[in-house]
Amino acid sequence: MSPSARPVRGSTTGRPIMVLLDLIGQRWTLRILWELQPGPETFRSLQARCGDISPTVLNTRLKALREAGLVDAGDEGYRLTEDGRSLGQHLLALDAWAREWADHRPAPST
């Protein structure tokens, strides 16, 4: 099987940034990291947090994130590794960026 996991679709260069872009350029990956930031979550609670993402995808993503060393599974469920947390810092930065961004633009909402 091993469908996605490592293929690095868009790039075969192996450049770390490309590997990363490939990983986080998949739906839910960043969201999962985001939801895991406050603390460990069980499979089902994580699923709920992500708006009832299908378990198929959640499991696929968790597998990839674990292989990437960003997430691991313990007694309390899934949680970020040290790497995961340091990447999470960047997500926090993006959160701040996004607020300003949403602030000063025509607001494409509705």
Add this chain to the structure above:
Amino acid sequence: MSPSARPVRGSTTGRPIMVLLDLIGQRWTLRILWELQPGPETFRSLQARCGDISPTVLNTRLKALREAGLVDAGDEGYRLTEDGRSLGQHLLALDAWAREWADHRPAPST
């Protein structure tokens, strides 16, 4: 038609970070921003830079990125807006992060 464009699939909260995660959680979006960082590119040169991404997707992404105010089109082709460049700074940070990340791990390559 207007297929994707704005739907904000994973989240209907409207929270900026969710809108952003939804946008960049699509294949090629981040890659396009990345490739646009050095300077303006024409549609076709950008396509080439992205490993011959299909024009359908490229155009869809460019449309979304323009609506998001991250990219615009000028005489020299497509280029990052000011917002696009500031987001690009975060990509540079991620690049640095990714290098270290790739550095101290079992290397899932090959």
Add this chain to the structure above:
DNA sequence: TCATATGCTACGATTTTAGTAGCGTCAATC
């Protein structure tokens, strides 16, 4: 034994992405 919650797989339906061909426009060349 029964009820409940867990992590997770199966599988058909829907949506997205890929891949290729090609149109209409424009500028340079012949």
Add this chain to the structure above:
DNA sequence: GATTGACGCTACTAAAATCGTAGCATATGA
């Protein structure tokens, strides 16, 4: 003024990813 080549981009089909739901196997408590 017909041809060539590059441009931005659309059309269309096939492949792949994602969704959505059902449900299994295990564990825990009542």
